[in-house]
Amino acid sequence: MANWSLLGYDGPEPPEHVAAARQAAGRTEHIFQMINSSITAATSLDCDAVVIGSGCGGAVAAALACAGHRVLVLEKGKYFSMSEMSGVEGEALDQLYERGGVVSTEDTGLAVLAGGTFGGGSAVNWACCLRTPDYVRQEWATEHGLKRFAIDEFGDALDAICKRINVTSIEISHNRNNERFIDGCQKAGYEVEDAPQNMADIRAGFICAGDRYEIKQSMTVTFLRDAAAARIPAQFADRCKVSEVIHSKGVAFGVRAAIIGSDGQPHQLTVRARVVVVACGSINSPALLLRSRLPNKNGLIGKNLRLHPVSFVIARVPAGAPDVVSWEGAPMTAVSNECARGPFGDNYGSKLECPGLHAGLGATGVAGLSKPGKHFKQELLNLRRMT
Structure with missing residues (x-):
């Protein structure tokens, strides 16, 4: 930061300016409560659905809470409120991105930027919302047997998601x-x-370092907030790494995880649920499935990353x-x-x-x-x- 002035780099606005801008726009942040504060020893919990991952997939699954189900969302990254985000590029990489923004192949030939915080990739993406092209959906259906992506219901699902996160092409600046x-x-x-x-604002240039202004319709502003406001509110845990899915005869019925408790120490967490949703991203999801030794009859788990x-x-x-x-x-x-x-x-x-x-x-x-x-x-x- 010492060289910013020499580079002509302005850097993010100070926290007090950010708070004033949010207040002027009438935006009130929802502060998520984590169950970590009640964990001091090995713990077992029961729920209707346990969702692994709080990113775009997990957050949508968390909407099960809006249908009256008891939902628990587990996130291995840390939850940061808007006031805890600095907007500084380097600090954001350390705090909000998977492995500090350095996820690469073994030969370092290809690197991946992925979210590693509560809200997943939606917390740090650039808000450009491109729909899955029809020709991609058709290829998935015809060449890989994934027929569900070619049916009208999948298009309807895209419409519903875009509506909830307010995707628009109108009056883009x-x-x-x-x-x-x-x-x-x-x-x-x-x-x-x-x-x-799914946002448009003069201050949007720093959203890759966290949405401090709440101008982007990320998961913490939409689906996760919906789940938290349900009649039976969803519960959430951060700094909770799932080690395996518990299953018997091909049926999953829970997870085992390590969670950082209120004492700052890791504790074993066992969750039993009627529904287990694995939604921790295209890299971590297959890794979890393989660790769990789930039935893999065709041997394709972890083989088709593109x-x-x-x-x-x-x-x-x-x-x-x-x-x-x-x-x-x-x-x-x-x-x-x-x-x-x-x-x-x-x-x-x-x-x-x-x-x-x-x-x-x-x-x-x-x-x-x-x-x-x-x-x-x-x-x-x-x-x-x-x-």
Whole structure:
């Protein structure tokens, strides 16, 4: 942070300004209560449904509470209230992201950014809400036998989710980074369109470091809050790592976990439930299923992970052009599908988008990273002009 002024990097607003902005907008944060405060020894609990993971999947499952079921949501990451978030990029990576933002393959050839806090990926994503394309759903159904993704009910489910988190393409305001992207696409003759969002606000540039303003319709603002406000409120636990799903004859009936109690020490937690929902992400879910030695007749658990590689291209605007300041405003509000069909027309192509560029992420893509330190530092001084 000592070099922010040299880079022209503004950094996040101080907490008092954030609180004032929330108050002026009439937004009242819901403070979630964790059962950790009542745990001091090995504990056994019973419920109707135990949900492993509080991200986008787990939060929707938590809506079972709204139907009158007793629901317990277990999250291995820590819960941070808005006032506990600093908005600082480095601190957010340490606190809110899986493994500090460094989840990679063994050969480090591919890295994954994933949420590692209460609310999962919805707590740190860029609020760009792209629906699963029809051609992807059709491929899943025809080539992999996953027929449910091709039926109308799946489309209805997408509609319901988008409605609850208020996804819209109306009156989207583009920051200078996205304006330049749109202009470039149009000059190149590329198709480009507004990307649906579940928030829109001038302060949205820092949402990747936690939604301190409550401007994004993340899970803590929508589905998890709905579950907490149910007639029989859902219960929640953070810093609770599930070691295995308990099952017998192919039927799951609970979980075993280690939970950090009120004394700051780990304690064994056993939960018995009629329904067990494993929703801890595409990487951790199959790992849990394998650890649990659940029936795996076709041997496919953990074998079908597919990732979308992302390549960054960073450029500098010409001298005399207005600064881009890509960390101001909503980060990803436009998308081009010009190359989406791919070179062979099989829909294995690429989408073109613009993320927000903060000091840390920007530094990793600066030209000269492999050159002498002085050259790298000189390049980084152009941070405000990078796009």
